Amino acid sequence: MSPPRLVTMKVASNRRVGDAYRVIELDGDAGVVRSGQFAMLKGAWGVAPLLPRPMSWLAVEPRPSVLIKVVGEGTRLLAAAAPGDELTVLTPLGRAFADATEIGPATRSVIVAGGVGIAPLLWVAEELGGVGAERPLAVYGGRTRADLPLAERMAEITELWVTTEDGSAGTKGRVTEVLDAALDARPGAIVLTCGPTPMMAAVAQRAHAAGRRCIAALEAPMACGYGVCLGCVVPRAGGGFLYVCSDGPCVDAREIEWR
Numbered sequence: 001m002s003p004p005r006l007v008t009m010k011v012a013s014n015r016r017v018g019d020a021y022r023v024i025e026l027d028g029d030a031g032v033v034r035s036g037q038f039a040m041l042k043g044a045w046g047v048a049p050l051l052p053r054p055m056s057w058l059a060v061e062p063r064p065s066v067l068i069k070v071v072g073e074g075t076r077l078l079a080a081a082a083p084g085d086e087l088t089v090l091t092p093l094g095r096a097f098a099d100a101t102e103i104g105p106a107t108r109s110v111i112v113a114g115g116v117g118i119a120p121l122l123w124v125a126e127e128l129g130g131v132g133a134e135r136p137l138a139v140y141g142g143r144t145r146a147d148l149p150l151a152e153r154m155a156e157i158t159e160l161w162v163t164t165e166d167g168s169a170g171t172k173g174r175v176t177e178v179l180d181a182a183l184d185a186r187p188g189a190i191v192l193t194c195g196p197t198p199m200m201a202a203v204a205q206r207a208h209a210a211g212r213r214c215i216a217a218l219e220a221p222m223a224c225g226y227g228v229c230l231g232c233v234v235p236r237a238g239g240g241f242l243y244v245c246s247d248g249p250c251v252d253a254r255e256i257e258w259r
């Protein structure tokens with residue numbers, strides 16, 4: 001992994017994935033990056049929004065890429081970027097899955113993804129495949145079948161179990177509906193999770209009840225991305241705070257005071 005650099009990259013492609021997501025590929029060098037690390041991205045859109053937006057790297061080979069869900073103005077502008085548009089990119093940032101746990105041939109894993117949280121988990125599943133680890137079991141949940149971007153790719157590299165709240169794909173309900181069965185199916189597996197905070201809190205609670213270690217890729221609103229603005233704090237178990245951008249995003253779930 002390399003120190004962060006501010007670089008300008010051109011958009012190489014921008015493709016729609018499902019109804020509400022885009023995958024943007026960039027031309028440029030994202031640095032030496034591992035799964036779970038992220039970048040701060042900003043287009044040439046002037047002062048509003050002023051701040052760059054944090055995005056997990058979906059991959060860096062063959063090109064750096066991100067998966068974007070539009071939730072507000074920054075993601076709307078990023079999702080609208082056209083080939084040739086320039087983005088300023090601060091990369092790589094944060095702690096990777098590999099900083100929080102071993103990613104090796106002996107790693108047995110249950111991966112739990114919610115919506116756009118699939119991005120770093122898809123990459124960590126590829127990393128696990130690359131080192132010859134057992135094929136992970138992945139549980140991927142969304143509100144509807146439209147909220148499962150890149151599920152097809154995940155199914156190629158994991159044993160994939162899908163849940164949807166409306167029952168339009170897979171098991172009806174949330175990821176926790178099938179999580180205990182997934183943990184039983186992979187004795188001793190570590191749990192790797194990314195998605196909405198309430199989902200990760202529930203996943204961590206179930207994983208710990210089953211005596212498993214759980215690594216969560218956290219999300220929080222961010223201004224700087226490297227530990228100076230104090231904007232991304234979350235409560236640390238036992239007191240104090242943890243900076244998602246520099247202590248995380250990938251942390252042992254026992255370090256967090258989940259609320």
Ligand SMILES: Cc1cc2nc3c(=O)[nH]c(=O)nc-3n(C[C@H](O)[C@H](O)[C@H](O)COP(=O)(O)OP(=O)(O)OC[C@H]3O[C@@H](n4cnc5c(N)ncnc54)[C@H](O)[C@@H]3O)c2cc1C
Nearest residue numbers: 053054055056067068069071072073074075119219220221
């Ligand atoms: C480390 C990290 C990795 C991320 N990776 C991805 C990714 O791969 N793909 C992706 O689409 N998004 C990702 N996000 C979330 C993304 O950064 C936010 O959705 C984005 O900053 C929102 O900007 P906006 O201007 O569109 O919305 P805003 O106008 O800033 O906010 C719109 C709404 O979203 C909420 N919101 C804003 N930021 C966050 C956040 N970080 N977490 C939860 N709610 C938020 C706000 O409270 C508000 O309700 C990541 C965030 C972090 C911290």
Ligand code: FES
Nearest residue numbers: 225227229230245
């Ligand atoms: S985003 Fe600025 S300290 Fe974390």
